[in-house]
Amino acid sequence: MRIKSDKCRFLVSLIALIAILALTFSFRAEPKGNVFLERKGKTIKIINKSDFDIHHIYITGNNNASWGSDILGNGDDDLLTKGESQEIELPDCGKWDVKIVAADGNECIVYDVDLCANSVWEADC
Numbered sequence: 001m002r003i004k005s006d007k008c009r010f011l012v013s014l015i016a017l018i019a020i021l022a023l024t025f026s027f028r029a030e031p032k033g034n035v036f037l038e039r040k041g042k043t044i045k046i047i048n049k050s051d052f053d054i055h056h057i058y059i060t061g062n063n064n065a066s067w068g069s070d071i072l073g074n075g076d077d078d079l080l081t082k083g084e085s086q087e088i089e090l091p092d093c094g095k096w097d098v099k100i101v102a103a104d105g106n107e108c109i110v111y112d113v114d115l116c117a118n119s120v121w122e123a124d125c
Contacts, residue, residue: 042093042116047085049124050108054080056101057123059090062112067099079103080123090115100125 048054057080058067071088072078080086090096093116100108100123108125115121 042119043087043089044115044118045085045087045120046080047120047122048080048082049122050100050102051082052102052104052106052125053082054100054123055103056099057088058099058101059096059115060099062095062097064097085120098123 046057054072055078056070057072058070060067068091070078071090072080072086095112095114098110098113098115100110102108110125113121
C-alpha cells in the first residue's frame with residue numbers, strides 16, 4: 001500500500017502545481033479595455049497648411065518650458081514642404097504645446113493643442 005500512497009501524493013502535487021501555473025498565467029492576460037493601447041499614444045497625420053516649409057516640429061507638455069526632440073526627425077532632409085503631410089507617432093494623448101520651425105529659422109508656437117482629438121492636424125501658422 002505504501003507505493004499507492006506515494007503515487008497518490010505525487011498526482012495530487014502535480015495537479016496542484018498545474019492549477020497554480022494555470023492561475024498565474026491567467027492573471028497575466030491583458031486587462032479589459034486595452035489599457036496598454038490607450039497608454040501607447042496615437043499616430044496622427046500632420047498636414048503643412050502654412051506658407052512655408054517646416055524644418056522642425058517640437059512638442060512638449062502643456063505649459064512646459066522644455067521642448068522635446070524634433071518629431072519630424074533630426075536630419076537636414078527631414079522637411080515638411082507646403083501642402084505635404086506626414087504621419088507622426090505621438091508619445092501620448094493629451095494637450096500639447098507645438099513649436100514649428102521654418103527652414104529659415106522663424107518659429108511659430110501653438111499652445112494647448114489636443115493633437116489626439118482628430119487623426120489629422122493641420123499646421124497653419
